[in-house]
Amino acid sequence: MNNQAIGFIDSGVGGLTVVKEALKQLPNEKIYYLGDTARMPYGPRPSEQVLEFTWEMTSFLLSKGIKMLVIACNTATAAALDDLREKLAIPVIGVIKPGSRAAIKSSKNQRVGVIGTEGTIKSGAYKRTLHEKNPNLFVTSLPCPEFVQIVENDQYESKYAEQVVAETLGFFDDKNIDTLVMGCTHYPLLRPFIQKAVGDKVTLIDSGAETVNDVSTILDYFDIAAKREEETTHEFYTTGSSDDFNEIASGWLGLENINAKTIHLGQGD
Structure with missing residues (x-):
């Protein structure tokens, strides 16, 4: 058993659709989410740049001690999944x-x-x-x-x-x-x-919803699922406006007091 958080990364708020499914399927798990809203959309960017941005997000969540990483972004999955899986010691899931x-x-x-x-x-x-x-x-x-x-x-x-x-x-x-x-x-x-x-x-x-089925399976396979706690505290981060993020996230997830924090990554634009 492992009560460390599962990390979710996305180019913006889209990955919250994956988080919504995770909250339903895996209610014991702590979630740390980072949306790179300041640099979205990723779709038109070169794959090399998407890889760079994905590593920056990953490094931030690794510093928070996550036990698994979910790349909740199709563009980032296509550009970075293989590289992250090769170099990280924790399980990495794409969509x-x-x-x-x-x-x-x-x-x-x-x-x-x-x-x-x-x-x-x-x-x-x-x-x-x-x-x-x-x-x-x-x-x-x-x-x-x-x-x-x-x-x-x-x-x-x-x-x-x-x-x-x-x-x-x-x-x-x-x-x-x-x-x-x-x-x-x-x-x-x-x-x-x-x-x-x-x-x-x-x-x-x-x-995204299908991905959470894989997350559940891997948690069991590696025996790293979380134990039930009195209160599970999730953390949300964005590189853009926290107010804008909170408005969308609260409405979509049905959670109060999202209180996302704005962080800054790299030097790219």
């Missing part, structure tokens, strides 16, 4: 493989769509992972860069968001997909609009 496994299990007609940031789609990580597990799949990928900004600007329930999602996902109207991977942890905040745009017959895969 791409869990989402891919769930999509393969879900699809009946072997036609899967993937939406994500420019960086995630350009990396080909989902298509590669899906084909490694099932080479017969027909995978159609689409970058949706505006979605992240909509969520980060707290517009994810607006008419504007609904319009942008509908116009963007019209791309899939003639693709005959039966499963769509939300390959960015920001996207579940837009889930009602995404579902409406692609239709009820398309199953949406939340990569």
Whole structure:
């Protein structure tokens, strides 16, 4: 047993969708979350820069004594997962493989769509992972860069968001997909609009939620799950405005007194 925290990192607030699932599935676990909102979005950035930023976030949480790291960001997973796993002594979990496994299990007609940031789609990580597990799949990928900004600007329930999602996902109207991977942890905040745009017959895969299943399994495998405590104190950090972060996080997680702290990382912009 191990009562140290699990670390979660993301380019902004999107990884909170993973945290929400973790709070539900793993109520005994302490969570430390860091969102790099000052430097988001990661999607358009070069993979080398995303790797650098991911290491900076990781180093901060390592200084807090975390027992496991969850890269709750698809772009960062694509750019940094292998490097972090090779160099860190603690377990490191990404969001791409869990989402891919769930999509393969879900699809009946072997036609899967993937939406994500420019960086995630350009990396080909989902298509590669899906084909490694099932080479017969027909995978159609689409970058949706505006979605992240909509969520980060707290517009994810607006008419504007609904319009942008509908116009963007019209791309899939003639693709005959039966499963769509939300390959960015920001996207579940837009889930009602995404579902409406692609239709009820398309199953949406939340990569972040699927990732928590892996976290649970690894906690048990390494025997590092936390014991029940009187009170579990979570910590939240952002590189941007703590007020903006607290507003979104409180609403989405249903927690009071988030009290995120603003920190500064590196010299990059």
